[in-house]
Amino acid sequence: MKHLAHLQLDIPKSENPRIVIIGGGFAGIQLAKGLKNKNFQVVMFDRNNYHTFQPLLYQVATAGLEPDSIAGALRPLFEKQTDFYFRMARVTGIDVDKRLIKTLVGEIDYDFLVLANGSKTNYFGNQTMMERTFPMKQIPQALDLRSHMLQNFEQSVMVKDDYEKDALTNFVVVGGGPTGVEVSGALGELKKHVLPKDYPELDFEIMKLHLVDAGPRLLSAMSEKSSEKAQKYLNNFDVDVKLNTLVKDYDGKKVILSDGTEIPARTVVWAAGVTGNLIEGIPEESIKGGRVAVDEFNKVVGTTNVYAIGDVSLMMTEDNPKGDPMVAQVAMQQGRLLAKNFVNQAKGREQVPFRYNDKGSMATIGRNKAVVDLPKFHFGGLFAWFVWMFIHLISIIGFRNRLVVFSNWVWNYLTYDRGTRLIIRTFVKDKKPKTS
Amino acid sequence: MKHLAHLQLDIPKSENPRIVIIGGGFAGIQLAKGLKNKNFQVVMFDRNNYHTFQPLLYQVATAGLEPDSIAGALRPLFEKQTDFYFRMARVTGIDVDKRLIKTLVGEIDYDFLVLANGSKTNYFGNQTMMERTFPMKQIPQALDLRSHMLQNFEQSVMVKDDYEKDALTNFVVVGGGPTGVEVSGALGELKKHVLPKDYPELDFEIMKLHLVDAGPRLLSAMSEKSSEKAQKYLNNFDVDVKLNTLVKDYDGKKVILSDGTEIPARTVVWAAGVTGNLIEGIPEESIKGGRVAVDEFNKVVGTTNVYAIGDVSLMMTEDNPKGDPMVAQVAMQQGRLLAKNFVNQAKGREQVPFRYNDKGSMATIGRNKAVVDLPKFHFGGLFAWFVWMFIHLISIIGFRNRLVVFSNWVWNYLTYDRGTRLIIRTFVKDKKPKTS
Numbered sequence: 001m002k003h004l005a006h007l008q009l010d011i012p013k014s015e016n017p018r019i020v021i022i023g024g025g026f027a028g029i030q031l032a033k034g035l036k037n038k039n040f041q042v043v044m045f046d047r048n049n050y051h052t053f054q055p056l057l058y059q060v061a062t063a064g065l066e067p068d069s070i071a072g073a074l075r076p077l078f079e080k081q082t083d084f085y086f087r088m089a090r091v092t093g094i095d096v097d098k099r100l101i102k103t104l105v106g107e108i109d110y111d112f113l114v115l116a117n118g119s120k121t122n123y124f125g126n127q128t129m130m131e132r133t134f135p136m137k138q139i140p141q142a143l144d145l146r147s148h149m150l151q152n153f154e155q156s157v158m159v160k161d162d163y164e165k166d167a168l169t170n171f172v173v174v175g176g177g178p179t180g181v182e183v184s185g186a187l188g189e190l191k192k193h194v195l196p197k198d199y200p201e202l203d204f205e206i207m208k209l210h211l212v213d214a215g216p217r218l219l220s221a222m223s224e225k226s227s228e229k230a231q232k233y234l235n236n237f238d239v240d241v242k243l244n245t246l247v248k249d250y251d252g253k254k255v256i257l258s259d260g261t262e263i264p265a266r267t268v269v270w271a272a273g274v275t276g277n278l279i280e281g282i283p284e285e286s287i288k289g290g291r292v293a294v295d296e297f298n299k300v301v302g303t304t305n306v307y308a309i310g311d312v313s314l315m316m317t318e319d320n321p322k323g324d325p326m327v328a329q330v331a332m333q334q335g336r337l338l339a340k341n342f343v344n345q346a347k348g349r350e351q352v353p354f355r356y357n358d359k360g361s362m363a364t365i366g367r368n369k370a371v372v373d374l375p376k377f378h379f380g381g382l383f384a385w386f387v388w389m390f391i392h393l394i395s396i397i398g399f400r401n402r403l404v405v406f407s408n409w410v411w412n413y414l415t416y417d418r419g420t421r422l423i424i425r426t427f428v429k430d431k432k433p434k435t436s
Numbered sequence: 437m438k439h440l441a442h443l444q445l446d447i448p449k450s451e452n453p454r455i456v457i458i459g460g461g462f463a464g465i466q467l468a469k470g471l472k473n474k475n476f477q478v479v480m481f482d483r484n485n486y487h488t489f490q491p492l493l494y495q496v497a498t499a500g501l502e503p504d505s506i507a508g509a510l511r512p513l514f515e516k517q518t519d520f521y522f523r524m525a526r527v528t529g530i531d532v533d534k535r536l537i538k539t540l541v542g543e544i545d546y547d548f549l550v551l552a553n554g555s556k557t558n559y560f561g562n563q564t565m566m567e568r569t570f571p572m573k574q575i576p577q578a579l580d581l582r583s584h585m586l587q588n589f590e591q592s593v594m595v596k597d598d599y600e601k602d603a604l605t606n607f608v609v610v611g612g613g614p615t616g617v618e619v620s621g622a623l624g625e626l627k628k629h630v631l632p633k634d635y636p637e638l639d640f641e642i643m644k645l646h647l648v649d650a651g652p653r654l655l656s657a658m659s660e661k662s663s664e665k666a667q668k669y670l671n672n673f674d675v676d677v678k679l680n681t682l683v684k685d686y687d688g689k690k691v692i693l694s695d696g697t698e699i700p701a702r703t704v705v706w707a708a709g710v711t712g713n714l715i716e717g718i719p720e721e722s723i724k725g726g727r728v729a730v731d732e733f734n735k736v737v738g739t740t741n742v743y744a745i746g747d748v749s750l751m752m753t754e755d756n757p758k759g760d761p762m763v764a765q766v767a768m769q770q771g772r773l774l775a776k777n778f779v780n781q782a783k784g785r786e787q788v789p790f791r792y793n794d795k796g797s798m799a800t801i802g803r804n805k806a807v808v809d810l811p812k813f814h815f816g817g818l819f820a821w822f823v824w825m826f827i828h829l830i831s832i833i834g835f836r837n838r839l840v841v842f843s844n845w846v847w848n849y850l851t852y853d854r855g856t857r858l859i860i861r862t863f864v865k866d867k868k869p870k871t872s
Contacts, residue, residue: 071860158445198509
């Protein structure tokens with residue numbers, strides 16, 4: 001945002017108590033929608049004017065979808081909501097004693113504050129990795145990765161040096177969770193079906209794909225059966241899966257693994273973990289493991305009128321001492337329940353404690369293959385892939401996006417092609433933004 | 437492109453004479469396609485890996501379409517073409533005596549050279565306008581304009597100062613050719629149908645649209661009837677058209693016109709003209725009015741084996757002393773004919789001189805309105821608008837793009853909405869790229 005000095009937060013006071021929501025993700029949107037015309041003033045802040053459907057971000061990175069297919073502008077979601085205000089502004093801190101939040105465009109007080117600002121890439125303090133690898137949390141990051149990848153292929157037909165050619169065409173993905181597995185599968189598909197048509201001069205045998213995970217199996221949050229299947233599917237796409245392995249060092253050209261293996265690679269995707277987006281001013285005693293500790297009503301431990309929902313929050317109970325997974329379903333359910341509890345509270349009714357209704361989890365691996373864990377049983381293969389597509393389509397916000405995503409998928413499927421191989425953001429490594 | 441020192445042009449010599457084409461636009465693509473399997477080696481250079489369908493660029497700028505809808509990757513167009521090489525590299529100069537071209541990744545010799553590198557925005561030497569206004573020739577420029585516009589609206593709900601609020605919501609478009617008219621119409625539609633839903637806090641009466649042209653009528657290349665209609669349609673969209681008027685000065689906040697009018701505006705779109713993309717090494721005597729003078733076979737005057745087609749070329753004949761207009765149709769027809777003439781030349785047959793087959797011209801003005809000039813008659817209104825849509829749809833390269841553009845248009849038409857209002861490239865004025 002430019003000319004910040006000209007700007008000010010100018011939200012009129014209304015009769016309704018003011019709920020300030022920081023973050024327009026899965027959690028914040030559900031909360032704000034649930035508060036529609038319920039006698040609250042809702043003020044939402046986000047640094048972007050859009051919501052990102054993160055489960056499909058990897059398809060933007062691998063040239064399968066355009067950003068507008070997996071993101072939606074926030075304002076249209078609240079078009080007919082009275083006493084609702086959206087402000088595109090970065091929140092820089094909160095003051096729980098004075099009950100106000102600080103942004104780059106000024107301060108604003110609140111009656112209730114809800115932290116719904118999600119998570120960011122976790123580099124576990126490794127500065128080298130932060131500077132040299134590609135995170136996968138935001139749309140600009142996915143576009144950077146796409147541009148980098150396509151530019152490297154354009155360069156690979158112009159290099160003589162074999163080591164450099166290897167480095168330009170190899171990919172190392174760090175982290176065997178859903179993001180790492182899905183990116184690897186998509187890269188496998190690009191290698192098998194898409195890129196060889198574009199670069200007949202290149203021998204695609206040299207393009208090597210590696211997926212590295214520190215743990216003993218892929219998709220550790222899913223069933224062992226699904227982990228095994230995912231690994232098998234990835235192997236069919238020529239992805240070399242290295243388990244119980246860490247990245248020891250990376251100089252931008254060569255990855256050194258804990259088992260001593262050296263891999264020339266100009267592209268390393270960092271999908272090894274996420275951590276909460278913590279804002280300055282959250283009391284020290286409320287922070288647990290990089291997230292904000294909440295009770296079972298999503299109220300931040302040790303504060304008054306401050307709540308946290310979604311990825312940024314950590315709800316540890318006796319039944320569930322590790323808390324729920326950092327996934328969209330938890331965020332949405334917490335957002336919806338908190339809206340109801342605000343109403344309950346206002347009407348003097350009892351509040352309902354949060355229990356995660358786990359509807360299952362899944363991951364897709366390239367063309368035709370996916371793994372699905374439902375509470376009662378697990379399955380994989382082509383049918384799982386159709387289930388994965390169906391669930392993701394119906395989950396995407398807005399009829400238009402669904403239509404665009406569906407058309408793109410049908411097109412890609414039938415033609416073995418990807419529509420969006422344009423290098424529009426010329427990506428320069430030295431200028432890589434430090435956001436995560 | 438990074439690591440340039442590592443790169444080299446490594447095009448194997450074949451038995452076929454080598455034709456180097458600089459530029460993968462309308463002209464270059466038609467030429468290269470026409471040379472498919474005709475016993476020539478074709479080497480195409482472009483600084484991008486994609487072709488831009490420029491007639492619809494204004495829809496990207498005004499949030500109607502995503503870039504991938506109006507651009508297509510170049511490589512897939514030539515997938516099955518033997519002895520064809522594409523190199524994404526910037527050409528820095530040519531040496532017509534040594535018969536070689538210079539690029540950032542090395543030099544390469546040619547048997548025939550074809551300049552097909554189009555045109556760029558013409559600021560007529562005005563440095564102030566170049567630095568402070570938005571050109572509309574390339575996809576990144578259109579995305580910059582879109583981001584700038586949407587960011588300004590996000591800011592406008594946070595400013596108190598009335599002058600600043602005016603400046604953030606006003607638009608001045610300079611140049612009444614097709615681009616200026618179409619941008620103005622699209623902005624009018626945004627004002628009327630789209631933005632008020634997003635910003636209920638704003639009074640859209642304050643959003644003023646101005647179209648300024650130095651000449652006595654809009655669309656000066658079209659019929660007078662069409663000029664009049666275009667102006668009437670624009671007036672219906674609340675666009676204030678100022679003819680015989682020049683921009684005298686602009687400090688980034690306030691436009692001063694030659695009639696003394698002062699308009700607060702943070703956004704000025706510069707669509708006042710284009711000029712040829714001239715490469716170093718073109719002989720001085722071959723340059724006429726910022727373009728490359730060619731004979732009626734598109735051969736560059738005063739050179740051997742060097743040709744120029746499309747916008748960069750200027751073919752002045754006795755019948756047509758001003759040359760043909762700088763439009764896609766001319767470029768495509770010249771590209772197709774030059775391919776045939778290369779074959780004629782190789783077979784010792786006579787070459788065919790170029791004559792532009794003018795199929796007509798058109799411009800659209802927002803929803804439901806367009807003007808069309810056919811060689812025999814002129815018409816406007818709703819039917820013209822359908823004709824405009826039909827012609828643009830069938831002209832877009834690739835079935836997939838046609839489908840995507842068509843779906844977007846149907847969606848936008850039925851819902852009075854625009855799907856792509858995301859601010860992804862955070863745009864900072866000071867960092868505005870100096871490309872044009």
